[in-house]
Amino acid sequence: MDTLTHILNGFAVSTTPINLWYTFIGVFLGTIIGVLPGIGPSAGIALLIPVTFGMNPTSALIMMCGIYYGTKYGGSTTAILIRTPGEAASVMTSIDGYEMAKKGRAGAALAVSAIGSFIAGTLGVIGLTIFAVPLSSMALKFGPAEYFTLMLFAMTAVSTLTGKSAAKGLLATILGLMIATIGIDLQSGQARYTMGIAEFQDGVGFVVVVVGLFAVAEVFRGLEDIYKGTSANAMKITGKLWLTKEEWVRSIGPIWRGGIIGFIIGVLPGAGGTIASIMSYTTEKRLSKHPEEFGHGAIEGVAGPEAANNSDTAGAMVPLLTLGIPGGGATAVLMGAFIMYGIQPGPLLFQNRPDLVWGLINSMYIGNVMLLILNLPLIGIFVQLLKIPSGILYPLIIAISVIGAYAINGSMTDLYLILIFGVVGYVFDKVDIPVAPLVLSLVLGGMMEQSFRQAMTISGGHPKIFFSSAITITLIVMSVISILMPFILPIMKKYKEDGKDE
Amino acid sequence: MADRVIFVGILVLAGVYFWATSQIPTLEIGDPLGPKAFPRLLGIGLLISAAMLLAEMLKERKAAPSTQEPEEKEDTSTVKVVAGVVVATGIYFALFELLGYAVSTMLFLLAMTAYFNKGKWWTNVLTAVLYSFISYYVFSSLLGVNLPRGVAPF
Incomplete structure (x- = not known):
């Protein structure tokens, strides 16, 4: 019955005025970051880390998680009114949401995405509450070998699922791990790959990598669009910000289904909010009695995907909090934030800091209520943000990134690094190398090497330890399958089609 | 075209990384693996990604041999x-x-x-x-x- 006490205590933590205030700041910033194209949750959280230094970790983490799930609410607004997803996961919303707006139903589209987000977001947090304890007590039995193989699985899944090409996903993962090896090796005290740069002895900070890859690179892309003249104007909100009875009836099923799909996808490593919303969209289209309406303003095409990408965020918190292993780019940045506050997420956290964990989880219930209010009656305020000319917005994002990067160490090296990683991110985007796997493996790299070496020390230098328990074998098999998946799938498909022909 | 550049880039990077790894001085005390073992695995991982990229490139060429090199020219x-x-x-x-x-x-x-x-x-x-x-x-x-x-x- 310990857990129940912890959960109730968590509510006491999350409802203290100071934490309510930081929940609000988090979801408020999250909505802004979601609405604004060009800056997403990863960059937003990374930029805040140096500024929030010295804050109470519980409050700081409550705020950063608020940004994470808040962006999903804000992203839909931009998708509906400009047809550009303000946040990657709202890409499906931009199809039918924009069509609804063109037909004068922008109000209904915004309403259904806010309500759907709220229902599914809350559903997701309930799921997180239920699964957290059993999963974390299971993870307590994990040794270094289990952890190593678990990270291996998370990385291979992310490699093959995030981009168009599994090879490039793997390349990004390895690059992240390689960056993680830069600096003094803690076990032997040897400097590695520092290239004679003194600042590199402490390693390359993940904040500068994230800011470069996600914020600065996005600015380069955005300015390129302005130059090409492809940036669009926002539509006006038309129609009441509420649903008709018929729209309600059509939306409620997709919201529930989307919520469940999103949560499951969120818990699994690799896939993430974008894939969750695509899956929800195709599910709804298949179940619909009038699939021809999809793409021309079907409300189900907004309700389902929006629900899915919100419960996905709660689902993604499950492996982060219970195992200490994030399953995607944005949660990897959150993990980085945890570590910078000296807090190691994972099963022990539930034992040692139940106040922090449950305060954080329970703040998500409150944050979702706040987001519903911000994104329904008050959405008009945030829509004003879309009037900021992008020619001003993008240069400002660089200036903001400069503060974030310089604030960490007051080092010019960090500034030049965000520029270098900005260029890298821009080029990677052009050649379809995904950056999320790089961030994930950069954050996990140090831990991964450590657990690898610990496991090898335990076994006296023999790799058989990675095949010694059912858990490690399962995880290794799953890693191999996820690497081979892109090669197996087409063959299986062909086999199936051949079978049909006969 | 871009993929070929990436392929060559990976090989060059792997070479440089293996060389840089060999430059790390090691004292074999206490820690049986030392600071080089994990980086060596990463170098192998790089080579695997190069092999996978090659496989993908060959598959693509097989799938669309006629549309080879229709690279749309990016406005300079x-x-x-x-x-x-x-x-x-x-x-x-x-x-x-x-x-x-x-x-x-x-x-x-x-x-x-x-x-x-x-x-x-x-x-x-x-x-x-x-x-x-x-x-x-x-x-x-x-x-x-x-x-x-x-x-x-x-």
Whole structure:
């Protein structure tokens, strides 16, 4: 019955005025970051880390998680009114949401995405509450070998699922791990790959990598669009910000289904909010009695995907909090934030800091209520943000990134690094190398090497330890399958089609 | 085309990384694996990704042999604009500690908005001046973030 006490205590933590205030700041910033194209949750959280230094970790983490799930609410607004997803996961919303707006139903589209987000977001947090304890007590039995193989699985899944090409996903993962090896090796005290740069002895900070890859690179892309003249104007909100009875009836099923799909996808490593919303969209289209309406303003095409990408965020918190292993780019940045506050997420956290964990989880219930209010009656305020000319917005994002990067160490090296990683991110985007796997493996790299070496020390230098328990074998098999998946799938498909022909 | 460049790039990087790994001095005390073992695995991982990329390239060629090399030509002026932004940002950073946060940021914003938000002089100047000085005040005075003062008189 310990857990129940912890959960109730968590509510006491999350409802203290100071934490309510930081929940609000988090979801408020999250909505802004979601609405604004060009800056997403990863960059937003990374930029805040140096500024929030010295804050109470519980409050700081409550705020950063608020940004994470808040962006999903804000992203839909931009998708509906400009047809550009303000946040990657709202890409499906931009199809039918924009069509609804063109037909004068922008109000209904915004309403259904806010309500759907709220229902599914809350559903997701309930799921997180239920699964957290059993999963974390299971993870307590994990040794270094289990952890190593678990990270291996998370990385291979992310490699093959995030981009168009599994090879490039793997390349990004390895690059992240390689960056993680830069600096003094803690076990032997040897400097590695520092290239004679003194600042590199402490390693390359993940904040500068994230800011470069996600914020600065996005600015380069955005300015390129302005130059090409492809940036669009926002539509006006038309129609009441509420649903008709018929729209309600059509939306409620997709919201529930989307919520469940999103949560499951969120818990699994690799896939993430974008894939969750695509899956929800195709599910709804298949179940619909009038699939021809999809793409021309079907409300189900907004309700389902929006629900899915919100419960996905709660689902993604499950492996982060219970195992200490994030399953995607944005949660990897959150993990980085945890570590910078000296807090190691994972099963022990539930034992040692139940106040922090449950305060954080329970703040998500409150944050979702706040987001519903911000994104329904008050959405008009945030829509004003879309009037900021992008020619001003993008240069400002660089200036903001400069503060974030310089604030960490007051080092010019960090500034030049965000520029270098900005260029890298821009080029990677052009050649379809995904950056999320790089961030994930950069954050996990140090831990991964450590657990690898610990496991090898335990076994006296023999790799058989990675095949010694059912858990490690399962995880290794799953890693191999996820690497081979892109090669197996087409063959299986062909086999199936051949079978049909006969 | 791009994939071939990446393929060669991976091989070069793997070579450099293996070489740099071999340069790490090791003392075989206590830690049986030493600081080189994990990086060597990463080097092998790089080579695996190169092999996978090669497989993907061959598969693609097989799938669409007729549409080989229809590379749409990227407008070179776009590349020039992005390169210009990169250079401008580099200059901004070069002047950052010399002129200080507020002044260098103001100049950067003025230059960028003059090009990307053409003709809106009032808005641009107002944004650049207000943003750089207000953010300097908020971050360095209120939040205690260490930003270079440079030539700013306060």
